[in-house]
Amino acid sequence: WREENLPEGQPSLQQSTNQACMVEDILDENLLQSALDLRLRRRFIFQQDNDPKHTAKISKEWLQDNSVNVLEWPSQSPDLNPIEHLWRDLKMAVHRLFPSNLMELERCCKEE
Structure with a gap:
């Protein structure tokens, strides 16, 4: 999981290993569009x-x-x-819900 400043305020699930190429894809797919959606234009610091x-x-x-x-x-x-x-709090809250598969884990994280 990674925290993402998406307009919906939801984290984004990444199902691959965290490597520099993946980070580039994440930035490409999310960062600038999120800034536009939030009407930040170029007035933000990453x-x-x-x-x-x-x-x-x-x-x-x-x-x-x-x-x-x-x-x-x-x-x-x-x-x-x-x-x-915040990650610690999220982990504790989700752990109490006992998700049994990836879909339940994602749902629990988004609900918390």
Whole structure:
């Protein structure tokens, strides 16, 4: 799962390994359209952690080629990332619901 600032406010399920190419696809399919849908135009700053897939050359090039302003982020700083605190709460809430398959897991996450 990944948090995504989608207009519907729902997370997006990704069913493949997290690699730099996948990050590029995610950015391509979601980031700029979400900014347009939210009427941000180019007035936003994109924040992501320093996970290797986010700092890979292909990811950095995509952000630069699409003129995305990126917030510089210190290494080893998950405590500064607000979404990290929410993931724990989501995991606990979903765990209490005992989803038995992927569809139930996705439904539970979206409902929470």
